[in-house]
Every structure is written in C-alpha cells, then in structure tokens.
Amino acid sequence: MTGMISIARGNYSRRVKLFVILVSALALLSFVRIWSDVFDLTSRGTISAAIGLAVPIGLAGLGGLWSERSGVVNIGLDGMMILGTFGAGWLGWQHGPWMGLLGACLFGAAGALVFGLATITFGVDQIIAGTAMNILGVGFAQFFANLAFSKVPGGGETQSPSIPALPAFSVEQISDPLVAIHDKNIFIVSDLAGILSGFFYRLSILTILAATLFILTSYVLWRTSFGLRLRSVGENPKAADSLGVNVYRYKYIAVTMSGVLAGLGGAFLAIAASGVYREGQVAGRGFIGLATMIFGNWRPGGTAIGAGIFGYIDALQLRDSDGTSLRAMVLLGALILIGLAILAIKKNKYQTVFGLGLAGAVLVSWFLMTTALPKEVALVAPYLATLLVLAFASQRLRPPAADGVPYRKGEDR
Amino acid sequence: MKSKRILDALLAPMVAIIFSVVLASVILMLFGANPIETFSKMINYAATPRSISLILNSATTYYFSAVAVAIGFKMNLFNIGVNGQYRLATAVGALVAGALTFPGYISIPIVIFVSMLVGSLWAGIAAWLKVYRGVSEVISTIMLNFIAIGLIAYLLAPSMLGVQTAENVVGTPVIPESGRFPGFSIPGSQVPVYGMLFLAALLGFAYWFILNRTRFGFDLRSVGQSPSAAVASGVNVKRMTMYSMLLSGAVAGLVGLPLLLGAQYSFTVNFPGSYGFTGIAIALLGRNHPVGIAFGALLWAFLDVSSQILDLVGVPREIIVIMQGVIVLSVVIAYEITRRVKVRRQQDAVGKATAVAQ
Numbered sequence: 001m002t003g004m005i006s007i008a009r010g011n012y013s014r015r016v017k018l019f020v021i022l023v024s025a026l027a028l029l030s031f032v033r034i035w036s037d038v039f040d041l042t043s044r045g046t047i048s049a050a051i052g053l054a055v056p057i058g059l060a061g062l063g064g065l066w067s068e069r070s071g072v073v074n075i076g077l078d079g080m081m082i083l084g085t086f087g088a089g090w091l092g093w094q095h096g097p098w099m100g101l102l103g104a105c106l107f108g109a110a111g112a113l114v115f116g117l118a119t120i121t122f123g124v125d126q127i128i129a130g131t132a133m134n135i136l137g138v139g140f141a142q143f144f145a146n147l148a149f150s151k152v153p154g155g156g157e158t159q160s161p162s163i164p165a166l167p168a169f170s171v172e173q174i175s176d177p178l179v180a181i182h183d184k185n186i187f188i189v190s191d192l193a194g195i196l197s198g199f200f201y202r203l204s205i206l207t208i209l210a211a212t213l214f215i216l217t218s219y220v221l222w223r224t225s226f227g228l229r230l231r232s233v234g235e236n237p238k239a240a241d242s243l244g245v246n247v248y249r250y251k252y253i254a255v256t257m258s259g260v261l262a263g264l265g266g267a268f269l270a271i272a273a274s275g276v277y278r279e280g281q282v283a284g285r286g287f288i289g290l291a292t293m294i295f296g297n298w299r300p301g302g303t304a305i306g307a308g309i310f311g312y313i314d315a316l317q318l319r320d321s322d323g324t325s326l327r328a329m330v331l332l333g334a335l336i337l338i339g340l341a342i343l344a345i346k347k348n349k350y351q352t353v354f355g356l357g358l359a360g361a362v363l364v365s366w367f368l369m370t371t372a373l374p375k376e377v378a379l380v381a382p383y384l385a386t387l388l389v390l391a392f393a394s395q396r397l398r399p400p401a402a403d404g405v406p407y408r409k410g411e412d413r
Numbered sequence: 414m415k416s417k418r419i420l421d422a423l424l425a426p427m428v429a430i431i432f433s434v435v436l437a438s439v440i441l442m443l444f445g446a447n448p449i450e451t452f453s454k455m456i457n458y459a460a461t462p463r464s465i466s467l468i469l470n471s472a473t474t475y476y477f478s479a480v481a482v483a484i485g486f487k488m489n490l491f492n493i494g495v496n497g498q499y500r501l502a503t504a505v506g507a508l509v510a511g512a513l514t515f516p517g518y519i520s521i522p523i524v525i526f527v528s529m530l531v532g533s534l535w536a537g538i539a540a541w542l543k544v545y546r547g548v549s550e551v552i553s554t555i556m557l558n559f560i561a562i563g564l565i566a567y568l569l570a571p572s573m574l575g576v577q578t579a580e581n582v583v584g585t586p587v588i589p590e591s592g593r594f595p596g597f598s599i600p601g602s603q604v605p606v607y608g609m610l611f612l613a614a615l616l617g618f619a620y621w622f623i624l625n626r627t628r629f630g631f632d633l634r635s636v637g638q639s640p641s642a643a644v645a646s647g648v649n650v651k652r653m654t655m656y657s658m659l660l661s662g663a664v665a666g667l668v669g670l671p672l673l674l675g676a677q678y679s680f681t682v683n684f685p686g687s688y689g690f691t692g693i694a695i696a697l698l699g700r701n702h703p704v705g706i707a708f709g710a711l712l713w714a715f716l717d718v719s720s721q722i723l724d725l726v727g728v729p730r731e732i733i734v735i736m737q738g739v740i741v742l743s744v745v746i747a748y749e750i751t752r753r754v755k756v757r758r759q760q761d762a763v764g765k766a767t768a769v770a771q
C-alpha cells in the first residue's frame with residue numbers, strides 16, 4: 001500500500017516539477033523577447049514553421065527510439081529516410097498523397113529489413129551495417145528516381161513531378177484571437193498566446209499523425225506487455241530469451257517500425273514540406289533525428305521536446321534575415337545556464353556552479369557585444385547541444401543496457 | 414599454410430563482389446539492359462589512359478581515407494568523423510596554402526603539416542570525449558561532422574576569410590603556382606596523375622611497419638583484440654585510445670589534399686564531402702590491411718570512373734552506388750559467416766584433441 005502511495009506521490013511531484021519547468025521556460029522566453037526586442041520569437045509564423053521543421057526529425061528520432069529500445073543502434077536512419085522520400089514521390093505523384101505515405105512506409109520498411117537481415121540474422125556490427133545502409137539508401141533512391149522521373153513531364157533525373165497536397169487545418173476562430181493577444185505585447189500572456197496560435201494554424205494532417213504516433217509509441221512501449229518484452233530485449237536479451245521471448249522476432253519488429261517511421265519522416269519532407277521528391281532533400285535529418293533521440297534520453301517525450309527545440313532553432317534561423325533572433329537565443333541559453341547554476345548552489349555542488357556560471361557569463365557578454373549572429377550558429381546548434389549533453393549530463397542519460405550489442409542465441413558475447 | 418591463409422582472406426571479398434555483380438546484373442536485366450554488354454563497356458572505358466589516370470587519382474584519395482579509418486578499426490574505434498576531419502583540415506590547409514608564397518618544397522610540407530594537425534585536433538575532441546567523458550566516438554564524430562560543416566561555412570563567408578570564386582561559389586583564395594603538388598602524366602592521357610600517389614604508398618608502408626614492427630603497433634593491436642589482456646600486460650588503454658584517434662585524424666587530414674593541391678587549387682563549399690564513408694567501406698573490404706586497402710581503393714575508383722560511360726548506354730549510373738553499398742554489406746556478412754565457421758572448426762578440433770587424450 002505504502003509503495004503505491006509513494007509511487008503516486010512521485011508522479012504528482014514529477015508533474016508539478018514539469019509544470020514549474022514549463023512555466024519558467026515560458027517566462028524566460030518572454031523575458032528574452034522583451035529585452036532583446038525580437039517580436040518574432042513567439043509569433044505564429046515562427047511556431048508554425050518550427051512545428052513543420054520538427055516533425056521529420058522527430059519521426060526519425062522516434063524511429064531510432066524503437067530500434068534502440070530493442071538493442072539495435074540504427075545510424076542507417078538517414079538512408080531509410082531517403083528511401084522514404086523516394087517512395088513518397090514515386091507513388092505520391094501518380095496515385096495521390098495517401099498512396100505516397102504508404103509508399104514511404106514500405107520503402108522505409110524495406111530498407112529496415114535489409115538492415116535487420118545484416119544486424120539481427122547475421123549479427124554484423126550495427127554501425128557498419130548502418131553505414132552501408134546509408135550508402136544503399138542514396139544509391140537506390142537516385143537510381144530509381146532517375147528511372148522513374150527523368151522521362152515524365154514535370155520530372156527530372158533528380159526530381160519528381162509535384163505531389164498533390166495533403167489537407168492542412170487552420171482553426172481561425174481560435175488562432176486569430178490568439179494572434180491579437182500576442183500583438184498586445186504582455187509579459188508571458190502574449191507569448192503563450194503566440195505559441196498556442198501556431199498550433200491552430202496550417203497544421204498538416206501529417207503533423208497530427210506524427211503526434212499520435214508519439215503518444216502511441218509511449219503507450220505501446222511502456223504500458224503493454226508487448227512493449228515490456230521489446231524493451232527487455234534491448235536491456236538483457238539473454239534474460240528475455242530465457243523467459244520465452246523470441247528475441248530475433250522482437251528485434252525485427254522494432255527495426256521494421258524504425259524504418260516505417262523514418263520513411264514517414266521522409267514522406268513529410270516530400271509531401272508536406274516541399275510537394276516533390278528532390279535529391280538531397282533529407283540533408284542529414286536522419287542524423288539530427290538520432291541526436292534528438294539521445295538528447296531526449298531514449299524516451300518519446302524527451303525526443304519530442306528535443307525535436308521541438310531543434311525545429312524551433314531552425315525556424316528562427318530561416319526567418320531571421322538579420323541575425324537578431326539567434327542573438328536572442330544566446331541570451332536565452334545564458335539565462336538557462338545561470339538558472340541551473342543557482343539550482344546547483346542549493347545542492348552545494350560548487351564546481352558545477354562555477355562551470356555553469358562561467359559559461360553563462362561568457363554567453364551574456366557575447367550577447368552584449370554582438371548585434372547579430374551568423375546563421376551557421378543555428379546550423380550547428382542541435383549537434384553542439386547533443387554533444388554537450390553527452391559530455392556533461394551523461395550521468396542522467398540511460399540508454400538501453402544491451403544497445404548496440406549483437407545477440408546470438410546460445411553464445412556468450 | 415601461408416597461401417591457404419591468403420586464400421581464406423580473399424574468399425569473403427570475392428563472394429561479396431560476385432554477389433554485387435549478380436545483383437546488379439539482375440537489376441540491369443529488369444530494366445532491359447544486357448549486363449554482359451554493360452560490364453564489358455565499363456571495362457573497355459576504364460582501360461583508356463585517361464580513365465586510368467582518373468582511377469589512380471581517386472584511389473589515392475580513397476587510400477588516405479581508408480587508412481585513417483583502419484587505424485581506428487584496429488583498436489575497435491569507429492572514426493565515422495573522417496568526413497568532418499578532412500573537410501576542416503583541407504579548408505584550413507587551403508587557406509594557409511593560398512597565403513604562402515614560398516617555393517613548393519617549403520610551403521607544401523607546411524600545408525601538409527597544418528592539415529594533419531587540424532584533422533588530428535578535430536579527432537582529438539572525440540578522443541577526449543571518449544576517454545574522459547565516456548562519450549561513444551560514433552555519436553560524437555557524427556555530431557562533429559556537422560559542426561565542421563557549419564564551422565567551414567562560417568570561415569569561408571566572404572566577410573571572413575573566403576572569396577567569391579569564378580563559378581560564383583564561396584571558397585578559399587586560389588593557391589599560387591608554387592604551392593601546388595606536382596603531378597605526372599601517363600602516355601596518351603591529358604589528365605595528370607596526383608604526385609601524392611607516392612605519399613599514399615609511403616603511408617601504406619609506414620602503416621604496415623608501425624602496426625607490425627613496433628611496440629606501439631603491438632599495443633594498438635592487442636587493445637583491439639582483447640582490452641582486458643592488454644591491460645593485464647601493462648598497456649594504458651586510455652592513452653592508446655587517445656593516440657590512435659589522434660593518428661587517425663592526422664591521416665584523415667591528408668584525404669582532401671590530393672584534390673586540393675593536385676587539381677582544384679581552392680577549397681570551395683562544393684568540395685566533395687563524403688570520402689570518409691567511402692573510406693569506411695574500403696577499410697572493411699581490405700580488412701584493414703595496407704595491401705587489401707589498396708585493392709579496395711582501386712576497385713572503388715574503377716567503379717566510380719567506369720560508371721561515367723553508363724549514361725551513354727542509357728543506364729542510370731547510380732547503379733554503381735547500389736553495387737558499392739551491396740559490396741560493403743555483403744562483405745561484412747561474409748566475414749561474419751567465415752568467422753563463425755572458423756570458430757566452429759576450432760571447437761571441433763579442440764573437441765577431437767581432448768577426446769583422443771582421454
């Protein structure tokens with residue numbers, strides 16, 4: 001009984017903590033917006049663009065999560081995404097966007113099966129197989145794109161004819177009043193309104209699908225016996241095997257799901273973001289997805305937050321003609337670091353306080369000394385953030401215990 | 414005995430190459446092309462003096478990249494970051510080369526040294542993160558690859574150190590005549606062969622010598638084969654990790670130089686960016702052996718160059734990329750299978766020996 005109560009209390013305090021974090025993040029953002037005078041920071045356009053940029057990397061990250069939860073490191077996500085963009089373009093321009101989605105899933109899954117054959121059945125090193133997958137993904141997509149699109153009107157060797165659009169929703173009754181509140185420039189209130197307005201504006205149905213997939217993943221992997229078995233395969237395959245779990249089958253299911261999700265991420269790029277398949281349009285997003293997943297501690301919620309942050313930075317960079325938004329981000333980063341330093345004082349970790357405080361002070365002085373930031377800062381921000389998290393917060397990260405270890409039934413390895 | 418060992422080593426790559434040829438033939442037939450005709454056209458095209466020069470040039474670049482990867486592989490380190498290391502190294506090297514006006518025998522060694530240093534330092538970040546913060550070098554080098562791209566774009570912006578080149582792209586100032594690495598030409602070909610080909614051969618020998626004839630090489634291999642045994646015999650694994658990653662990065666710093674100092678003379682934002690992945694594939698194919706890598710590099714370069722003819726026969730030349738991907742994947746599968754067969758054979762032999770002893 002007491003155990004139950006303490007668990008319930010644990011959940012409660014976690015929720016309070018999350019609420020406090022969200023509110024203080026919002027307050028910080030609002031404060032930064034007012035101090036740096038960059039109105040675009042929480043505008044509807046920025047948030048809407050951020051969502052659009054976050055979805056493909058989020059889906060790739062979710063794909064990586066499925067695979068790694070079953071103990072298979074998947075750096076072939078990028079190749080599977082590329083296959084997805086081709087599948088979406090090939091079926092999409094001929095039979096409409098819904099068939100395009102299906103095509104993306106099928107092509108992603110096909111790539112994943114080849115990857116699974118190498119890593120699960122043959123037990124080849126997963127990093128090597130992933131590298132080969134990335135080469136193969138590029139090769140197949142370019143070869144078939146050349147065959148499929150070069151002789152059709154509106155297409156070319158590297159580009160498909162345009163794909164019909166999928167429905168997107170705007171709820172003006174909610175979004176427009178919120179924009180009006182945003183324009184009033186009130187501390188916190190305007191920013192909350194601005195952010196919310198973005199969620200009711202030109203929301204692609206694929207975005208809604210992606211959000212659903214995140215919730216479903218979280219439910220299936222953490223609330224069902226299927227999910228428990230799948231995760232047990234990633235934590236301790238030998239123990240799982242001894243309890244009658246078919247390790248190979250679960251790994252295949254997980255890796256195939258990962259290909260489907262990466263393919264969907266590709267489909268979003270081809271169908272929703274640009275309306276065509278174009279060579280090179282994935283542009284390393286599979287790798288950002290991988291970064292997102294690590295940043296999010298191998299959890300769906302964390303991955304979604306990571307994708308949101310990376311998408312947001314990307315959106316600011318794209319809309320930022322003079323570099324002022326990115327400059328504001330430096331201030332935000334500085335304030336977060338200083339806030340963490342203050343929290344660390346309470347825990348008497350003075351070395352951490354010193355490090356964080358110093359980094360914060362450096363960022364503040366950077367903010368004060370510049371008027372605009374080069375675009376490249378936004379380009380490297382997701383990767384730098386992931387690297388810093390890995391380097392300085394890795395005690396808090398907990399990847400699956402058997403992640404990356406090939407499993408052979410009956411062999412000690 | 415020795416010839417049997419070589420035969421064993423050759424089996425897996427041969428199977429992989431044959432499998433990829435078969436698969437490519439099936440794809441070709443599906444799209445109505447005659448595979449035998451296509452392949453013989455490719456071989457005929459590759460046999461011309463011009464193609465041979467091109468193949469030697471590409472192979473030189475690939476060789477540097479594959480050796481860089483192989484140094485890591487020998488210690489079970491995955492240097493996925495050769496791409497970032499050589500791009501940053503070549504960009505900085507190009508900036509230095511563009512600024513120097515010394516005669517070649519002074520400026521070229523300086524440029525080579527600077528590039529190796531930059532590549533080494535960039536790999537050193539991943540090494541430091543691995544040794545002192547426990548960060549997997551696979552993830553950190555992937556991240557560093559992208560960070561390098563951003564850093565280069567920043568360095569090459571016209572407001573910083575770059576200039577607008579003739580084709581309206583941003584790049585480094587053109588390297589003066591004196592700073593270029595002299596090449597040589599083979600009869601009948603207009604395309605000069607990179608002089609750095611000889612440097613690649615020298616590197617291959619040095620790699621073999623250090624690995625097999627020095628204490629350092631012995632320590633390196635022992636850590637790769639059994640870290641616990643290495644520790645027991647007094648090898649400092651952390652230090653070896655650091656050294657081999659730095660060494661790998663230094664060799665990676667050479668990857669872009671043949672193209673930079675032998676043909677392009679300027680580093681632009683369009684400089685090829687994925688020789689590192691090619692290097693991984695070739696190091697696997699050549700089993701990290703200097704001679705094996707040389708054959709792998711030549712095969713890869715042959716496929717690249719001979720694919721140029723395919724567009725004229727009406728086959729998309731990307732089929733070569735598929736073939737390359739299939740070769741990598743099937744060669745590692747073949748290695749894994751032969752390894753397992755070998756283990757089983759050993760177990761059988763031990764079983765029989767102990768049975769007789771009883």
